[in-house]
Amino acid sequence: MKIAGLRKEYSSKILEINKLHPNPIEQFKSWMEAAIEADVNEPNAMHLSTVTSENRPSSRIVLLKGIDRGFVFFTNYQSKKSRELLANPFAAMTFFWPDMERQVRIEGIVEITSAGESDEYFLSRPVESQIGAWTSPQSEEIPDRNFLEKRKEAMEVRFTSEELKRPPHWGGFRLLAEKIEFWQGGPGRLHDRIIYAQMPDGTWTLKRLAP
Numbered sequence: 782m783k784i785a786g787l788r789k790e791y792s793s794k795i796l797e798i799n800k801l802h803p804n805p806i807e808q809f810k811s812w813m814e815a816a817i818e819a820d821v822n823e824p825n826a827m828h829l830s831t832v833t834s835e836n837r838p839s840s841r842i843v844l845l846k847g848i849d850r851g852f853v854f855f856t857n858y859q860s861k862k863s864r865e866l867l868a869n870p871f872a873a874m875t876f877f878w879p880d881m882e883r884q885v886r887i888e889g890i891v892e893i894t895s896a897g898e899s900d901e902y903f904l905s906r907p908v909e910s911q912i913g914a915w916t917s918p919q920s921e922e923i924p925d926r927n928f929l930e931k932r933k934e935a936m937e938v939r940f941t942s943e944e945l946k947r948p949p950h951w952g953g954f955r956l957l958a959e960k961i962e963f964w965q966g967g968p969g970r971l972h973d974r975i976i977y978a979q980m981p982d983g984t985w986t987l988k989r990l991a992p
Contacts, residue, residue: 791882791966796973798987805961805977805985809885810848812963816878828875829854831865839865845874846902851955852887853894855902857919859950864920866891872956882966887958894953903947912936914951967992 802808816824825845833839841862847853852874856863866872874887903911916933923929962976972992977985 789879790968791970791972792968794965795967796963796965796975798975798989801963801975801987803985803987805958805963806848806850808963808977809887809961812878812883812885813848816881816883819878819881821878821880824876824878826876827854828877829862830873830875831862832869832871833865834868845876846953847955849955851889851892851957853898853953853955855894855899855951855953857914857917857948857951859921860919862920863954866954874956884964886960886962886964887956888960889956889958891954891956894955896952899952900947902953903951908945911945912940915940915948962990 802811813824823844826842827845828840829843830838830840839861843854843856843862845852845854858867870891872889872891874885876883876885876887878884903914906914912933915936916929959979960976962974965973967973970992974990974992976988976990978988979985
């Protein structure tokens with residue numbers, strides 16, 4: 782494989798700092814809406830990075846499920862990423878929309894969503910996904926796939942006579958952003974990078990970074 786020579790020439794619009802919304806969450810919403818309208822494949826897929834107890838980075842792709850005062854996603858609280866977040870609540874998210882030549886990097890601290898928020902989202906999921914949350918002991922070692930299939934069958938039987946509710950080990954996290962960087966691909970590798978940083982009083986500063 783000849784990887785070193787792989788490159789894409791970017792040629793999108795220039796990102797003007799004076800045309801961005803003063804609130805980065807509102808700016809993110811506008812970019813997310815544009816990605817959805819452009820029919821980008823899984824526009825809410827994000828690269829979530831946490832830190833292990835050995836201070837090593839740990840990353841995976843998860844799906845963003847809400848934007849309010851922060852960025853909300855849901856998972857098994859007993860999973861590897863949850864254990865890391867509960868021990869060290871600092872995290873980073875990266876969104877990459879290659880068709881639009883855009884990337885967003887977000888850094889901040891996470892909090893657990895309320896039980897009501899987690900219940901509401903859980904019950905909005907397809908029944909099969911709800912069953913899946915009860916079935917999978919996420920991040921634990923299992924003997925084979927048949928183990929999951931049998932657990933799924935057992936859960937399907939269980940919830941024919943029992944109300945299907947959110948598992949106590951499943952729920953949401955909200956990342957409260959402290960820094961958000963917007964990247965727009967540019968020709969000649971002269972990309973645009975605008976970073977928002979939150980001040981102690983809750984306001985945001987905007988700065989341009991070299992690509």
